[in-house]
Amino acid sequence: MLDLLNDLLWGKVLIVVLIGLGLVFTIGSRFVQFRHFGRMFRILGANQAFSRDKHGHLSSFQALMLSVAGRVGGGNIAGVAVAITLGGPGSIFWMWVVGLIGMATSFFECTLAQAYKQAEPDGTYRGGPAHYIARGMGANWKWLAGLYSVLLLVTFGFGFNALQSYSVATSFEDAFGIPVLATGIGLAVVVAAIVVGGVKRIAVVAEVLVPVMAIGYLAIALAVVALNLDAIPAVFSLIVKSAFGLEPAIGGGIGAAIMMGVKRGLFSNEAGLGSAPNVAAVAYVPHPASQGVVQAFSVFIDTLILCSCTAFIVLLGSVYQPGAASEIGGVALTQASLAGHVGEWGRVFVSVALMLFGFTTIIYNYYLGENSLAFFSDRNPLLIAVYRVVVIGLCGWGATTDLGTAFAFADVTMGFLALANLFALAMLFKRGLRLMRDFDEQIAAGVEEPVFDAAKFADLGIDPDAWKLEEEDEPRTVSARVRTA
Incomplete structure (x- = not known):
């Protein structure tokens, strides 16, 4: 039944909905991911100037690294190899296409997450799909925000944490012969030391x-x-020709190529799932669209750069032969291919990379x-403490147990999670466009760093307290408004 679902x-x-909405977002925004590609780098530098340490805020760069930590995982190493083997x-090629389209989806979901974020007493923020559903779509849709939060907790907080622990432990056992139990205990201890510090410590790590890890790979x-x-x-010629069925292929030709490329791209970059907006909302930035642009770049890093790294390692090697059935797949294919290029230490390098990707x-x-818990409990200390204990326990236990059925269940809940978020994005698309146009208009007026005036968007249900700039940043806001006027 789980396999069927x-x-x-x-x-x-989801393939139809994600690509369809991605194209709507791309065309409706006049290809925002390409128009602002150059600004992705400038925004990171400019937003770093906004105060963070003095007031406890997290920077745009920290939020970007936190989202890349989640997007980049086993899918970049093992998943890409699986796609090549089966498709x-x-x-x-189709993975690249999905990544480019997904950049627009990520822009809108992360822009909305920033716009509807809530300020916390410690200087951080909370936000994500549950917040823009509840505040943006109105009280009648609060049940959907609650459902989304439950699915997020079950899928990522529990299911995929156990999965990643298992992947890290088995990778370490393969590379260094360390028992999975020992790795699980060590992982639980390190994770405990990080998570007790909350989002600030997580962001610093x-x-x-x-x-x-990204630069190393x-x-x-x-x-x-x-x-x-x-x-x-x-290799480029082989990729393009195979994408359109012009080369011999295993497993269904062009249909398999499209299916596997789309699937792996979506799984890897998470654009549209609503997971990244939860961390995009924590940044202290001058405009919601600034973080939307930065988060679109994280999709580019994941799919167009790091997934391509694995693809070239495999396709430039001699282990995989196009048009012939491969005896090995997944991470073993990546390991064997890299070993063929640089020697046997390449196997160890892949295992360590997989471990680091899994840990982050x-x-x-x-x-x-x-x-997701904070959405229900308003950061109830006891509930958060219990959750931390459960996650730490899962890191130790999950390392020793192959939870195949549980992971299949988590895949199903992630599918429903995506559908809930995509429905919300479709409903809030016009609001996202309005935020984007405000950003674009300021740029057109010569404002180098657009700023957000929450008072102009009072009808959207945005929390004005989340958009109060610190005193030392106010002069930049004033000068930007003067230039706009």
């Missing part, structure tokens, strides 16, 4: 660890490319679960 949700319904090299992929420069044109995903998943 998964096939219906992820093999049919052929052409699946990578992600800010340091995510760039290290990118560096090894660039080294592989440098070693095989003469083969790059042929655990702390990201923890935060999603805590955020």
Whole structure:
């Protein structure tokens, strides 16, 4: 039954809905992900100037790293290899297409999450789909916000945390021979030390660890490319031809290529699932669309950069042969391919990368679960403490247990989670466009760093307290408004 539901949700319904809405968002926004691509880098630098440490705020960069920590995981290493094995090299082309479309979806869901965030006493913020459903869609839809929060807790807070723990432990056992129980206990201890510090400590860890692991994986992929420069044109040609059924393929030709590319792209970058908006809302930024632009960039990092790293490692190697049945797949194919390029230490490198990707995903998943509880309990200390104990326990226990059925159930709940969020995005699309136009109009008027005036959007149900800038940032707001006027 679970397999049937998964096939219906992820093999049919969500592919159509995610791509369809992604295209609507892309066209309706006049290709916002491409128009503002260059601003993604400038916004990060500009938003860093906004005060954070003095008042307890989190920066735009910290929020970006926190979302990348969740988007980047086993799917970037094992999932891409699975897509190539089952759908052929052409699946990578469709994965790129889904990533580019998903950037627009991520822009709108994260812009809305920023707009509808709530200020916390400690200087941080809370937000996400549950908040923009409850405040943006009105009291009649509060039940949907509650349902979304429950699904978020079950899927990410519990199910996928146990899954990531199992993946990290088995990867360590394969690379270093360390028993899964020992890894599980060690993981539980480290996770405990991080999560008791709340979102601030989680963000600090992600800010340091995510760039290290992403740059490290990118560096090894660039080294592989440098070693095989003469083969790059042929690989690009193979990917494009296979995408349109012009090369021999295993498992269904062009249909399999599209299916696997779309599926892997969606699973990996999470655009439309509503998970990333929960962390996008924590940033202290001058305008909601600023964080929307930055979060669109996180989809680019995940799918267009890191997933492509795995694709080139596999396709430039000799282990995988296009058009022939592969004896190995998943992470084993990535390991064997990298070992063929750089030697046996490549297997260990992949295992360590998988471990780091999995670890950062655990702390990201923890935060999603805590955020969902906060929607119901307003950060009840006892409830949060119990949740932390459960997650820490899951890290230890999940490492030793293959919970196949539980994970299949989590896939189903994630499918319904996506449907709830996508429905809300469709209903709130006009509001998202209004926020985007305010951002665009300020840029057109010569404002280098657009600022958000919540009073102009009082009819949207936005919390004005969440948009009060600190005293030292007010001069920048005033000068921006003067230039706009």
